[in-house]
Amino acid sequence: MTVTIAIETPLQDDVRGLVEELNAHxxxxxxxxxQFKxxxxxxxxxxxxxxxxxxxxxxxxxxxxLKAISATEGEVKRMYTRPSxxxxxxxxxxxAAITELARSKGISHLLLETGTGPGMSEAHRLYTNAGFTARGPFLDYPDSEWSAFFEKQIGQPAVA
Known part of the structure; x- marks a missing residue:
């Protein structure tokens, strides 16, 4: 499948629809x-x-x-793909697009919080395959059985 990935406003009906589908999931x-939506x-x-x-x-x-937390830290948020x-x-x-933007902004540490359980196994596989490793809670997320936390150190962009 050919897809294009672009930075867009979430204030569009079709993007709102994706977020509604994510929330329903x-x-x-x-x-x-x-749930920290x-x-x-x-x-x-x-x-x-x-x-x-x-x-x-x-x-x-x-x-x-990508949500900027600080000059060197960013959080991956609202990841969703349609089941189809x-x-x-x-x-x-x-x-990959989120990671590259973070790198270009000088962010060297990506964090994310996601759910647990059978409905989240594909997400966990995506993150671990992309080099994220498990970690404890960050920011004001509570430590609970309902959340899994991941992080990834990323390098700076290559100098041409």
Whole structure:
């Protein structure tokens, strides 16, 4: 499958639809108090860059975001691919775009929080395959059985 990955505003109907699908997937997997979702309005903030994956006919099929935590740390947020494209490396392409943007901004440490349980095994595989390793809680996330935390040290961009 051919997809294009681009930085876009989350304030579009089709991107809102992706976020709604992501939320619907997450809601049954853990108690609401252990779900740390950003709204599309929060995703549109100056500290967050949203990537959208689109198929050959322009349909939004995935999304992910980079939220700046500090000058050297960023958090991967709102990763989602439609079930119809899973297994086609769309998530990997989104994560690579997020990582490259982070690197270009001088961010050297990526963090992420995600859920646990059988509904999240594909996400965990995506992150570990991309070089993320398990770690403990960060920021104000509580330590709970409902969250898994990952991190990845990334290098600086190559000098041409």
């Amino acid at each position: 997450l809601i049954p997997l853990s108690p609401l108090e252990f 950003m709204t599309v309005e929060q995703m549109a903030g100056a500290d967050t860059t949203v990537f959208v994956a689109r198929n050959a006919v322009g349909e939004a099929v995935g999304c992910g975001a 494209v899973r297994g086609q490396r769309v998530g990997s392409a989104l994560l």
